[in-house]
Amino acid sequence: MGRRDRVSSFRSDAARERFLVAYGRAMARLPVPDATFDVPTTFGTVRAYRFDGPPGASSPVAPLLPAGRTRPVVLLPGRSASTPMWDANLVGLLAHRTVFGVDLIGEPGLSVQRRPLTGGEDQAQWLDELLTGLGLESVHLMGVSFGGWSAVNYAVHRPGRAASLTVLDPVMTFAPVPIRTMLALIPVSVPSTPDPLRRRVLRWLAGGAEVDDSAPVAALITAATNGFAVRQPAPRRFTDDRLRSIDVPVLAVIAGRSVIHDGQRAAANARKTLRHGRVELWPAASHAINGEYADEIATAAAQFWAEVDR
Numbered sequence: 001m002g003r004r005d006r007v008s009s010f011r012s013d014a015a016r017e018r019f020l021v022a023y024g025r026a027m028a029r030l031p032v033p034d035a036t037f038d039v040p041t042t043f044g045t046v047r048a049y050r051f052d053g054p055p056g057a058s059s060p061v062a063p064l065l066p067a068g069r070t071r072p073v074v075l076l077p078g079r080s081a082s083t084p085m086w087d088a089n090l091v092g093l094l095a096h097r098t099v100f101g102v103d104l105i106g107e108p109g110l111s112v113q114r115r116p117l118t119g120g121e122d123q124a125q126w127l128d129e130l131l132t133g134l135g136l137e138s139v140h141l142m143g144v145s146f147g148g149w150s151a152v153n154y155a156v157h158r159p160g161r162a163a164s165l166t167v168l169d170p171v172m173t174f175a176p177v178p179i180r181t182m183l184a185l186i187p188v189s190v191p192s193t194p195d196p197l198r199r200r201v202l203r204w205l206a207g208g209a210e211v212d213d214s215a216p217v218a219a220l221i222t223a224a225t226n227g228f229a230v231r232q233p234a235p236r237r238f239t240d241d242r243l244r245s246i247d248v249p250v251l252a253v254i255a256g257r258s259v260i261h262d263g264q265r266a267a268a269n270a271r272k273t274l275r276h277g278r279v280e281l282w283p284a285a286s287h288a289i290n291g292e293y294a295d296e297i298a299t300a301a302a303q304f305w306a307e308v309d310r
Contacts, residue, residue: 006116007044008106008231015227019108022223026084026216031094033101038110039133041126043117046102047110048134049083051090053098070309071163072098073140073301074131076147079171080224082109085144087217088291092298093142097305100134102127104150106232108224117232123150124157131161140305144168144290145260149235155246156238164308166251166301169289172235174243174252174270175261184259205259205287243273250274251304253297256283278304 010016033049053072073093077085083101086093093099103109105126106117117123127150131139141162143151148170155162171177184201252270256263267281280300285292 006231007113008108009113009229010108011227011229015223019220019223019227022216022220023082023084023110026087026220029087029216030084030090030101037134039130041105041129041133043115043122043126044105044113045111046105046126046130046133047083048103048130049101051094051099051101053094053096070097071138071140071305072100072136073142073305074100074102074136076102076141076143076150077104077107077109078143078145078147080108080221080228080230081147082107082220082224084217084220086290088294089297092294093301095298096302097140100136100139102130104147106230107146108228108230119233120153120236121157124154127154128158128161137161138163140164140166140308142166142168142301143170145171145287146235149173152238152243152246152250153235155248156242159245159247162248164249164251164305165246166253166304168253168297169255169258169260169285169287170252171260172237173266174254174273175266176237177260178262181259240269240273243270244275246274247276249276249304249308250278251301252277252279253285253289253300254279254281255285255287255289256281257285258287258289260287 010019031051034052035050037048039046039048075086077083082103086101090099103111105111105113139162141151141154143149148167149172151165151167152170152173155165167173252274254263254267254270263281267279270277270279282289282293290297
């Protein structure tokens with residue numbers, strides 16, 4: 001198998017065009033980015049956006065940013081998602097901080113992977129190279145699902161640059177994924193899966209909420225799962241020793257109705273292993289927590305970041 005066969009890519013030019021149309025419609029719902037970047041890394045080019053927060057809400061770490069004293073926030077989306085997935089969250093977060101949105105390498109978005117990712121070390125390397133390219137010396141990382149795993153993975157492999165982690169129902173981090181969930185997710189990534197079955201699985205992940213493909217973000221995820229082949233190693237669960245090695249504050253928000261892990265077990269293990277952890281179990285939340293509790297997340301995260309910066 002050649003190197004090209006081991007990198008994520010669109011299944012066809014037509015699939016890419018359909019995705020780009022959906023991506024543009026979904027991005028149009030966000031505030032207009034104040035800057036757009038395509039940052040070269042060892043593993044490909046990473047698309048990132050800067051959304052400026054209120055005056056004084058930026059970091060004086062590079063000329064790319066307005067003058068200010070608080071650290072910016074870098075958002076890491078979930079699997080098969082990209083920057084537009086933060087539609088529900090962005091305005092609330094921008095009331096407090098400058099925010100960078102990132103399309104992950106190896107996932108459907110405007111980043112372009114050119115070299116295979118072999119594991120967690122590679123995932124941390126490209127993210128570190130991105131932050132260097134953006135001139136960000138110290139940031140708060142926020143991730144949901146696979147993005148939460150990515151934030152923890154970065155802190156494990158590249159300590160020093162992340163000032164804090166905010167992880168929203170992170171997958172394969174504090175508890176394993178149940179076998180039934182692994183089996184249920186298989187049809188989502190198969191292009192030939194009938195739409196009713198795909199919607200049923202996505203509805204199950206979202207705690208029973210209907211999936212409306214006419215909504216721009218839902219349409220984007222549909223275009224991504226149908227038209228993009230993800231070719232990268234599955235995230236490996238962190239050992240307890242790895243989690244104990246994290247030496248920055250972590251706000252872990254666990255969904256009580258999540259199907260990607262046992263919420264009670266995940267919260268208990270997070271409390272046991274995080275040396276500087278604030279662990280909250282939100283009983284009514286599903287794995288779609290970022291959309292269900294956007295205002296609450298913005299409030300909790302802003303308070304957390306302010307305490308860290310003090």
